[in-house]
Amino acid sequence: MGAVTTPSIRADVKNLNFFYGPKQVLKNISMPIYENRMTALIGPSGCGKTTLLRCFNRMHDLYATTNYQGQIILHPNMQNILSSEIDPMEVRMRIGMVFQKPNPFPKSIFENVAYGLRVRGVKKKSFIEERVVKSLQQAGLWSEAKDRLHSHATDMSGGQQQRLCIARALATEPEILLLDEPTSALDPISTAHIEELITELKKDITILMVTHNLHQAARTADYTAYMYLGELIEFGLTDKIFTTPSDTRTENYITGRFG
Amino acid sequence: MAKSSSKRLSEFTAANHPVRRFRRLKEKAIELLLFLAAASSVLVTLAIVGILVTESLPFFAHVSLFEFLTEREWTPLFENAKYGIAPLICGTFLATLIALLVAIPLGTVTAAYLSEYVSPGLRELLKPILELLAAIPTVVYGYFALLFVTPLLQVIFPDMGGFNILSAGIVIGIMIVPYVSSLSEDAMRSVASHLREASFAMGASRFQTVFRVVIPSAFSGMTSAYILGISRALGETMVVAIAAGMQPNLTLNPTQPAATITAFIVQVSLGDLPHGSIGYQSIYVAGLTLLIITLSFNVIGMWIRKKFQERE
Known part of the structure; x- marks a missing residue:
């Protein structure tokens, strides 16, 4: 796995608590996110892994009665992205996200990838074109999409749509890419395709992924965090979590005794 | 057992x-x-x-169909009767066009506000008030146009007479805002929330999300709202009968008095017309013409809707 020397930190979660109304969903979570590594969040349904992921781009701010305590410090400028002084839009411009269900906009393939640039006010046509091509190439979609850039995105297959969503997120060069169970709505072949893609992408980009699929975490992640009932039970190198977990709860989950 | x-x-x-x-x-x-x-x-x-x-x-x-379609005057009750439907169609379209210029932007923006910006509590308060607009009798709107809107417009157009199609059109527009906004809002609210989230996650503002993602996604539903608004405006009678002057007039100048198809029907039916006279028959011809126009708009609307639905 080659992660013998500890890589530098890209983001640092510090004593994070999160509330939906009066209900505490995340309890005092602290963990590092390493640069150009892939970190997987695993745990049974309702453990708070998606909630934690959505703290990173302040998605919870879209809904009333949500409340953060604690910090997520983004390196290297050491900004707390959960601070109420920081505009969530600014955070979302820096951190990209891909959702569980492929959700391309009802626009052309080209316009889907260009969306992030357009909302940032980029007007220069050549720049947008260049970036769209590069992002589609990075997402492994170029050969399939190059002859139909102006056809409708929703005409593509589910797996292609999800790769388009990855391209859309990559087009704005995010500092961290969040993946929320990106293959849970896909067939095994598309899933394999996306996993290959993620493995390629993590060489140049920091990835945080929620997954239900333990094998997927074991196959693709460098680091794994196991969560249960809103708590971070164990965080460490994926190899270690899956072979010699130090907490019995992790072991029980990994070995399939529950969850 | x-x-x-x-x-x-x-x-x-x-x-x-x-x-x-x-x-x-x-x-x-x-x-x-x-x-x-x-x-x-x-x-x-x-x-x-x-x-x-x-x-x-x-x-x-x-009257030959040719005369009906090409004659430039509509005076079926005069001594020297002329039977050209053009002035009535012109008045109808002009009033509808002005109404839509008011109702579509206002209705769409209202719908966007109600669907995307307002808190659920305030929405429940605002919606019934807005829908109350649709409950006001049209005769009230007619006098509102004649006695309130026209004097206001005369400040801008001092030469404009007391009867004009502009004031009638504007008031019809205000009247149909709830029709447009209510259905448009339903269409916008039914846009899947994961599309909104995708847009926000790209760093888009609420305004960008509404105008670049929500409205394009809701467009087929919004077409129905617009078509309903158009049908309502085409068929509106009282406002034009009261405020626009009931004078068939082939003009595109909205500050002029004019009559619409419906205004003509109500005008003629108020007088005594012998059954079977040509004046009497002209009402039916006018009604049939309006029906054909409304039907065509509905068909076009259905076609647009289908075309956009395929794309979703």
Whole structure:
């Protein structure tokens, strides 16, 4: 796995608590996110892994009665992205996200990838074109999409749509890419395709992924965090979590005794 | 014992058992009743079309279709009667166009505000108030146009007379805002939240999300809202009858008085017309023309809707 020397930190979660109304969903979570590594969040349904992921781009701010305590410090400028002084839009411009269900906009393939640039006010046509091509190439979609850039995105297959969503997120060069169970709505072949893609992408980009699929975490992640009932039970190198977990709860989950 | 009871049950469920026969009859009767209820509105529509067509046919025995379509004046009640539908169509379209210029932007923005910006509590308060606009009698709108909006417009256009199509059109527009906004809002709210989230996650603002993602996604539903608004504006009678002057006038100048098809019908039907006279028949011809126009808009609307639905 080659992660013998500890890589530098890209983001640092510090004593994070999160509330939906009066209900505490995340309890005092602290963990590092390493640069150009892939970190997987695993745990049974309702453990708070998606909630934690959505703290990173302040998605919870879209809904009333949500409340953060604690910090997520983004390196290297050491900004707390959960601070109420920081505009969530600014955070979302820096951190990209891909959702569980492929959700391309009802626009052309080209316009889907260009969306992030357009909302940032980029007007220069050549720049947008260049970036769209590069992002589609990075997402492994170029050969399939190059002859139909102006056809409708929703005409593509589910797996292609999800790769388009990855391209859309990559087009704005995010500092961290969040993946929320990106293959849970896909067939095994598309899933394999996306996993290959993620493995390629993590060489140049920091990835945080929620997954239900333990094998997927074991196959693709460098680091794994196991969560249960809103708590971070164990965080460490994926190899270690899956072979010699130090907490019995992790072991029980990994070995399939529950969850 | 189990055997004998199952035998009795099978006897009971036999097709010719009286209870079964009664149930079948009851089902048939209910089905017939439902069919009649559903058929009634279709039959009424067909009857209206039938009457319009049969009463219009004798008209075209007097006036050629060519004259009807090309003559530039509509004066069926004058000594020297002219039968050109163009001024009425022109008035109708002008009033509708002005109404839509008011209602579509205002209705769409209102819908976007209600669907995307307002808190659920405030929305529940605002919606009934907005829908109250649709409950005001149109005759009230007519006098609102004549006595309030026209004097205001005369500040801008001092030469404008007391009767004009502009004021009538604007007020029809205000009147149909709730029709446009209510259906548009439904369409916007039914846009899947994961599309909104995708847009926000890209760093888009709420405004960008509404105008770049929500409205394009809701467009097929919004087309129905616009078509309903158009049909409502085309058929509006009282406002134009009161505020626009009831003078058939082939003009595109909205500060002029004019008459719409419906205004003509109400004007003529107020007087005494002998049954079967050409003036009497002209009402039916005008009605038929309006029906054809409204129907065409509905068909176009359905076509646009379908085209956009395929894309979603």
